[in-house]
Amino acid sequence: MPLLPLPPLGLLWLVPALPLAGFLVNGALALAAPGAKRAVSIVGVGVLVLAFAAATLAVLELAQLHASAPLVVGYWDWLPVGDLQVAFALQLDQLSAVMILVVTGVGALIHLFSVGYMREDPGYARYFAYLNLFVFFMLTLVLGASFPVMFVGWEGVGLCSYLLIGFWFTEKVNADAGKKAFIVNRIGDFGFLVAMLLIFWHIGSLDFATVFSKAPTAFAAGGPVVTAITLFLFLGCTGKSAQIPLYIWLPDAMQGPTPVSALIHAATMVTAGVYLVARCGALFALSPVGSATVAGVGALTALFAATIALKQWDIKRVLAYSTVSQLGYMFLGVGTGAYAAGMFHLTTHAFFKALLFLGSGSVIHAMHRAYHATHAHEDAQDMRNMGGLARYMPWTAALMWIATLAIAGIPPFAGFFSKDEILGAAFAQAAVRPAWYVFWGMGLAAALLTAFYMTRLMLYTFHGPNRTGDREREQLHEAPPLMTTPLVVLGVLAVLGGALNIPPLFGGGARLEHWLAPVTGAALTPPAEAPPATEWALVVAAVLVAALGMVAAFRILKPEALAPARLAPPERGVGRLLWKKWYVDELYDAIVVRPVMWLSREVLWKVVDQRLVDGLLVNGTAAASRALGWVGSRLQSGEVGVYVVLFVVGVLAVVGAVVR
Amino acid sequence: MLLGPALTVSAVLFAVGVLGVLLRRNAIVIFMCVELMLNAANLTFVAFAQQVGVAGQIFVFFVMAVAAAEAAVGLAIILAVYRHRHTLDLQNINLLKG
Numbered sequence: 001m002p003l004l005p006l007p008p009l010g011l012l013w014l015v016p017a018l019p020l021a022g023f024l025v026n027g028a029l030a031l032a033a034p035g036a037k038r039a040v041s042i043v044g045v046g047v048l049v050l051a052f053a054a055a056t057l058a059v060l061e062l063a064q065l066h067a068s069a070p071l072v073v074g075y076w077d078w079l080p081v082g083d084l085q086v087a088f089a090l091q092l093d094q095l096s097a098v099m100i101l102v103v104t105g106v107g108a109l110i111h112l113f114s115v116g117y118m119r120e121d122p123g124y125a126r127y128f129a130y131l132n133l134f135v136f137f138m139l140t141l142v143l144g145a146s147f148p149v150m151f152v153g154w155e156g157v158g159l160c161s162y163l164l165i166g167f168w169f170t171e172k173v174n175a176d177a178g179k180k181a182f183i184v185n186r187i188g189d190f191g192f193l194v195a196m197l198l199i200f201w202h203i204g205s206l207d208f209a210t211v212f213s214k215a216p217t218a219f220a221a222g223g224p225v226v227t228a229i230t231l232f233l234f235l236g237c238t239g240k241s242a243q244i245p246l247y248i249w250l251p252d253a254m255q256g257p258t259p260v261s262a263l264i265h266a267a268t269m270v271t272a273g274v275y276l277v278a279r280c281g282a283l284f285a286l287s288p289v290g291s292a293t294v295a296g297v298g299a300l301t302a303l304f305a306a307t308i309a310l311k312q313w314d315i316k317r318v319l320a321y322s323t324v325s326q327l328g329y330m331f332l333g334v335g336t337g338a339y340a341a342g343m344f345h346l347t348t349h350a351f352f353k354a355l356l357f358l359g360s361g362s363v364i365h366a367m368h369r370a371y372h373a374t375h376a377h378e379d380a381q382d383m384r385n386m387g388g389l390a391r392y393m394p395w396t397a398a399l400m401w402i403a404t405l406a407i408a409g410i411p412p413f414a415g416f417f418s419k420d421e422i423l424g425a426a427f428a429q430a431a432v433r434p435a436w437y438v439f440w441g442m443g444l445a446a447a448l449l450t451a452f453y454m455t456r457l458m459l460y461t462f463h464g465p466n467r468t469g470d471r472e473r474e475q476l477h478e479a480p481p482l483m484t485t486p487l488v489v490l491g492v493l494a495v496l497g498g499a500l501n502i503p504p505l506f507g508g509g510a511r512l513e514h515w516l517a518p519v520t521g522a523a524l525t526p527p528a529e530a531p532p533a534t535e536w537a538l539v540v541a542a543v544l545v546a547a548l549g550m551v552a553a554f555r556i557l558k559p560e561a562l563a564p565a566r567l568a569p570p571e572r573g574v575g576r577l578l579w580k581k582w583y584v585d586e587l588y589d590a591i592v593v594r595p596v597m598w599l600s601r602e603v604l605w606k607v608v609d610q611r612l613v614d615g616l617l618v619n620g621t622a623a624a625s626r627a628l629g630w631v632g633s634r635l636q637s638g639e640v641g642v643y644v645v646l647f648v649v650g651v652l653a654v655v656g657a658v659v660r
Numbered sequence: 661m662l663l664g665p666a667l668t669v670s671a672v673l674f675a676v677g678v679l680g681v682l683l684r685r686n687a688i689v690i691f692m693c694v695e696l697m698l699n700a701a702n703l704t705f706v707a708f709a710q711q712v713g714v715a716g717q718i719f720v721f722f723v724m725a726v727a728a729a730e731a732a733v734g735l736a737i738i739l740a741v742y743r744h745r746h747t748l749d750l751q752n753i754n755l756l757k758g
Binding site: 637638639640641644645648 | 678681682685690750751753754755
């Protein structure tokens, strides 16, 4: 029993407010006392731990209430404008409960890891201020009870992502990567805004509860309006969640500090699009075209990004394309209508991908220290410079192997259950809509490639001979306990995470699915379960494919034969095509970036700005004033006689006019 | 006193004053011509006062008072200009030319 009688969810506001307070304190410290690293660590990590506790309390309360409708807590009238009435309100339901636990839980671990990883950095306080601010916006995004509140969080996480990608902004490549992420996200946000306007126009409200309850009557199923809304919403998702065609910013986002990549660009922010589709399930259920687009783009992205990951050498880039690919899986799930499966994969992916990124952070940290000690200028992130690191960092190696088995889908690790759930749902959907056979096939192929490229990453990084350099080798050490502790926790979660939602096929209770049922019940329900024989066949197929990928990697790849980065021969043929990422960046450069730059320079700058604005308007105004002044100054001859003549003539004219 | 001849004299005086202001170049002379115009106006006031009432005569006193004040200010300005420029020819005093 609480000591004080509190209204339901009386402490919910604490969940986003704590990271905000952390941001304010750390921001003040960053400006006033950037050297106070101890205080920054305590505040930065402390608020996250407290927010996780508050989130846990709120979710426990929600579980006790057995609420079938979302619990909305309004705080103040935010936008009372005519017909548009938006309150600043937070909403807790089973879906946002999963998200706040993932965000604060994984977030707290990554904050803890950052204490060790960023220890030497002069921008330590600024880093934690940004990171706290990000968590605040992410929680606003998932807890918002209306589209505008969610949009505030949506934009806010984009801002923090930009700030943290360009955290080391003194190097131009980092600042450029931040700008790229921000601009590409703008395109997606435009889609979100248009969708919001369409919803308000047709329903007259932007509160989730009102919109989703009115949607089935306001929109004809499969009609053009709801299809447009879902497609525009999904455009927003492709930007934030890095799907084709707007995925290009995520690999470049790896220029930020590695814990940022783990938190923002793998575990939380990039999953906002998946959350949005799950949240708007009632709308997507009304639009078969919309949900098919989500599933199709998701499956295509899963396969496409996996092919690129096959040939990347930068350890973080492999993980970045892997993230794009796994996000594609989640969209395949939610586009199929299997919202629980999509959210399940989101959760397990947060565990094992955060583990992979933090593990790679641990590797990069060690590599960087080794090169720093010998003043060598080699690439600390290139896998060709690694090799055999398992001897020097056994904990990191073991934990990353766990995550690799999880992401590859080997039972009984977490990823096996969630990935299998999505592929099973897609296959079941195919019985009704044959297009899903293609999506399922692409998903299965992506699973094969995932197993292959992850095994490749592990082999090249941790096994075979070491290629770091003879003097550097002595400097390679395991990361300090402060950094390995979060890895261990995430490792446990990556092993056991599947227990959240063991399907009935394996005698489990599908608990996550039942937990989410009040939210996803209104949405597209997948067709009846396939017979157990089919399900077993699917499971066996998925496991065989994953095992095939791993075995193939072991058989084909020769870590012994690999040369360090500076001696490596250039790639040829298909390998070069994949290494160059299918030349998509070059393609976008040619058809988007260059024309826009040309238009800006040749038309907007040289004609509109220099000729029209500067020439005609600014200098034109000056010339016109001067001409008028010249006319007026001719009257001022300075001779009193002339003035008197004018005066007399004027008087005579007035008198003449009056007398007549 | 007949109204007609008085107004005629007044008109002539006023015209002489105006022409003097327009044509002469010496500041003192122009100043005197301004006084001439004022007095032409005074003569008209007095002439009409015989028929209309005493108000016209009262106005004349006001005009004389203002003219005295104006004479003081005007002569002071002329003196100041002369000290500064050593001339009273208005064609040479055109500092405010635009």
